[in-house]
Amino acid sequence: MFTDTCGHHESSLQSSLRVESNVDSYSTISDDDERTFSFWTTNTRKLTIVSVIYIAAFGLSAYLLQFIETIEELQIRSQLIQAHRTFLMKNPHIDDKVQLDTDGGHLEPIKDANWDYTSSLLFVSSIVTTIGYGNITPTTYIGKVVSICFAMVGIPSTIFILLSVVKILLKGPVILLESWIVWNLYRLHSVTSLMFIQILHLITVAIVVVFFVFLIPATVFWNLEPNWSFLDSVYYCFITATTIGLGDYVPGRTVNTTFYRICTMAYMFFGVLMMMLLIAVIKRIPIFNFEKILRLEEVKEDLQTIERIRIITGHDCNCEYSSIKVQHVTYGTTV
Secondary structure, eight states, rough: HHHHHHHHHHHHHEEEEEHHHHHHHHHHHHHHEEEEEEHHHHHHHHHHHHHHHHHHHHHHHHHHHHHHHHHHHHHHHHHHHHHHHHHHOOOOOOOOOOOETTTTTEESOOOOOOOOOHHHHHHHHHTTTTOOOOOOOSSSSSHHHHHHHHHHHHHHHHHHHHHHHHHIIIIIIIHHHHHHHHHHHHHHHHHHHHHHHHHHHHHHHHHHIIIIIIIIIHHHHHHHHHHOOHHHHHHHHHHHHHHHOSSSTTSSSSSSSSSHHHHHHHHHHHHHHHHHHHHHHHSSGGGGOHHHHHTSOOOOOHHHHHHOOOOOOOOSSSBOOHHHHHHHHTEEEEE
16 A cells, blocks of 8 residues: 555656646747747847848939939940841842841831830849849949949848748748757657758758749749740759859840739749758758858757757757767867
8 A cells, every 4th residue: 555655656756747847848839939939029120220231222322223224225236227228228128127136136117115114123033142144234333333333232141031031931931840840850769860850841941942942933934034934944943042043044035014013023032032042051960061161150059959949848958969979079169
């Protein structure tokens, strides 16, 4: 009877300890979620203000370039029209619908302006994202000086804003995805490795990037650009998202609408942003992070991930973390 009572008290004590442990875990999760939410809201507000200023300067620069280059373009077009009329007067037997051969291609004397506002926006976008298609370039001295000055300010500003967005995404959706992977892996296998979790997380993010940056946009361009094959569209998406920007394929030459150009401009920023996010996820894996290999920064994020796994599972990590401990010792971080 005494043994049963002791056993009953012991099991009750263990149960209460487990309950308190779960309560502590849940409270830790709640505190962590609260900190994440606070980080998200505070930095999103700040980033919104900075983005509004950036967009205003972006639009103003595009308008300034359009104004400068349009004056030169109108003069050139006036000269072309005059040359066209002179040619027809000297050769009356030629049809007046003849096209002028300029820059190696056929161009009618009267045509839509090259430097309209949306074209100027695309040009500015190609500068600040360092894609630089080269399909449209300034021809005036003032336009070239303005482009240089804007690039000196616009490129660092764009990198700063995109990096800030990447950091917010890492603290939000990316961490939620990793937590979802950890929870499902723990339900299937109580023992796993941190490296396996990080690799699986990277593969998942890479699949999302492939679909939303390459395959889906390539399908859209393939249907809208009559002279592009699907491979050409994928090629363009890759050249754009990786900021190579060869310029051999540029959308909008046949489908020349304002909405289409604005969507193309938005895709340029989105593609570069997602590639930066993928690189940031790759850097979270120690063997792929050359900064950690070269000992340029302390290894702290793995410990935070281990703690997050403990909070999610509610256990003191029955995971195989011996390799992580060795890595921390190697990099000079004590566990």
